[in-house]
């Protein structure tokens with residue numbers, strides 16, 4: 001079943017067209033990778049889905065309802081969560097308190113007043129899911145780079161989204177952290193839809209089954225890694241030549 005449908009989406013900044021008539025559908029439980037060279041429009045696409053940037057043309061529906069006119073906080077409250085390239089973790093709070101705070105984001109003020117002060121079971125469950133239980137009471141500032149990324153994912157999960165949009169979640173991670181993150185995303189995709197912007201080829205090879213390639217604001221192609229690697233336009237964009245040209249003296 002379709003969760004998010006993007007129809008004929010165009011975003012311009014002055015004379016510059018950042019997204020050019022994009023059509024894209026995400027289904028429930030999908031783990032979709034989004035790749036493309038610098039400036040392809042990947043972040044703009046996420047910004048537009050989450051209400052940070054307004055479409056110039058076209059529309060976006062989520063659970064069959066239009067969302068492209070809604071403010072950012074309403075879209076988030078409807079169940080679309082995102083990470084940013086820069087961290088949003090509160091350094092001086094514990095790991096558990098960061099997650100607890102995110103849990104209460106979707107609550108209305110009167111619900112917050114009634115919220116219990118002990119850690120809810122949901123926080124323990126999320127800590128367990130992302131593998132941070134041993135760090136429950138550690139300050140976020142003490143976490144490794146990889147652990148911080150998992151904490152950010154945990155904070156997203158705490159807001160109970162259906163759709164997660166992750167911007168380069170394995171950037172700067174070591175090999176073990178990448179493996180753990182790949183497993184985590186695969187596991188989270190069993191009950192969420194996830195879009196991951198990622199450049200790391202080894203990571204894509206191991207975990208990406210559905211890849212959409214953006215270039216200059218347009219979708220070049222969609223498919224598994226073999227399909228996109230064999231696509232002439234993708235080769236042209238990434239390698240600057242096609243295999244045919246490669247063999248041309």
Ligand SMILES: Nc1ncnc2c1ncn2[C@@H]1O[C@H](COP(=O)(O)OP(=O)(O)OP(=O)(O)O)[C@@H](O)[C@H]1O
Pocket residue numbers: 013016018036037038039040041042043044045
């Ligand atoms: N607010 C803005 N005003 C003007 N131009 C913008 C704005 N936001 C993005 N752009 C331009 O739109 C284009 C697409 O940018 P975007 O950040 O979406 O690309 P990207 O694929 O995420 O690239 P990267 O991999 O470098 O993050 C770029 O040329 C960028 O300079």
